Amino acid sequence: MYQVADMSVWQGRNDSEEGALGRRWHERVQQLHEAAAAGTALLGFACDAGVSRNQGRPGAKEGPQAIRKALANLAWHHEGHVYDGGTVACEADALEDAQAELGRQVAHLLAAGHFPLVLGGGHEMAYGSFLGLARHAELQKRRPRIGIVNLDAHFDLRAGERASSGTPFRQIAEACEANGADFLYLVYGISEPANTEALFHRARSLGVQWRGDEDCHRDNLENLLDTLTFFADQVDWLYLTVCLDVLPAGVAPGVSAPAPYGVELPVVEALIDAAKATGKLMLADIAELNPSMDRDGITAKVAARLAWRLAR
Structure with missing residues (x-):
C-alpha cells in the first residue's frame, strides 16, 4: 500500500547558465531517507475510494503525481530541505x-522531525492525516490541543456507516470524543447551497466554527485573519487542510465538485500564510485534485503553487 518515491517524475527546465540562483524544484527535491535532516516531506495519497463512495467524480488518485509534475518546474526560493x-x-x-497507513506514515514523518505535506487524493485523506498527528501527540509528555483549519466549500461531516470523502471530520470528531480530546474545527469557505441543513445542524452540535464563502473576500480579510489567530491561540498544534473545491471553478475546475462561487486565491493564500505565521503548524494537506477533470492543468498548477507556499 505504501510506495517509495518515484523520482523520475522530478524533471523540468534546466537553467544552469544562471548558476545556483537559477535552480528549480526538480533539481532540489530529494528522495526521503532515514538519515535525512528535518525538512518538508511530500507524501502522496492516491485514492479514489472516498470520492466514489461519496457519489463524486472519480480521478483523484492521479492527483499526487499531477501536483508533483506541476511542482517540478517551479522556481526554487526555499532555504530548507524538501523530500519526496x-x-x-x-x-x-x-x-x-x-x-x-497514511496515519502511520504521517506519524513516522513527524517523529523524524519533518513537516508532512500530504498531496491528494480525495479529502478522506484528512482522517488519515489526523490519525498520524494524534498518534504523534500521544508520545508527548503533555497531550497537545490540536486545532483543525479547513479551507473547503463543504463541512465533510456527513453521517454514514462507511467512510468517504464526505465523512472525515465527523470521524475525527468521534475519535476526539473517544479519546477525551476537544474537537476544535474551523472552516473557511462553506457554501450554504452545497451543505444540507442536516450538516449545519451537526456542525452546530459539534461546536464547529465556520465562515461562509460570501464572507471570505478581500474586503473582510482582516476579520478572517483575526478569527484564525484567535483560534490558534486556543490550541498547541495546528493542522491545515485545503480542499481545492474551495476555489472558484474558473481557478480550480479539476475537482470532484467545482464551486460556482468559491473563495478567491489571494484570500486562500493569506489564510495559509497566517496559519504558518502562528508557529504552530504541524501538518498540512492539499485535497481533491482530479486531473481527469482539469483544464490545461490549471488546477494542478494552483495546487502546486499552494504546496510551494506551504513548503517555503
Whole structure:
C-alpha cells in the first residue's frame, strides 16, 4: 500500500547558465531517507475510494503525481530541505486500510522531525492525516490541543456507516470524543447551497466554527485573519487542510465538485500564510485534485503553487 518515491517524475527546465540562483524544484527535491535532516516531506495519497463512495467524480488518485509534475518546474526560493516521501496508494476499495497507513506514515514523518505535506487524493485523506498527528501527540509528555483549519466549500461531516470523502471530520470528531480530546474545527469557505441543513445542524452540535464563502473576500480579510489567530491561540498544534473545491471553478475546475462561487486565491493564500505565521503548524494537506477533470492543468498548477507556499 505504501510506495517509495518515484523520482523520475522530478524533471523540468534546466537553467544552469544562471548558476545556483537559477535552480528549480526538480533539481532540489530529494528522495526521503532515514538519515535525512528535518525538512518538508511530500507524501502522496492516491485514492479514489472516498470520492466514489461519496457519489463524486472519480480521478483523484492521479492527483499526487499531477501536483508533483506541476511542482517540478517551479522556481526554487526555499532555504530548507524538501523530500519526496512516497505515496500511500489505496488498493481497490480498501479505504480504511489506506487511511490507517497514511496515519502511520504521517506519524513516522513527524517523529523524524519533518513537516508532512500530504498531496491528494480525495479529502478522506484528512482522517488519515489526523490519525498520524494524534498518534504523534500521544508520545508527548503533555497531550497537545490540536486545532483543525479547513479551507473547503463543504463541512465533510456527513453521517454514514462507511467512510468517504464526505465523512472525515465527523470521524475525527468521534475519535476526539473517544479519546477525551476537544474537537476544535474551523472552516473557511462553506457554501450554504452545497451543505444540507442536516450538516449545519451537526456542525452546530459539534461546536464547529465556520465562515461562509460570501464572507471570505478581500474586503473582510482582516476579520478572517483575526478569527484564525484567535483560534490558534486556543490550541498547541495546528493542522491545515485545503480542499481545492474551495476555489472558484474558473481557478480550480479539476475537482470532484467545482464551486460556482468559491473563495478567491489571494484570500486562500493569506489564510495559509497566517496559519504558518502562528508557529504552530504541524501538518498540512492539499485535497481533491482530479486531473481527469482539469483544464490545461490549471488546477494542478494552483495546487502546486499552494504546496510551494506551504513548503517555503
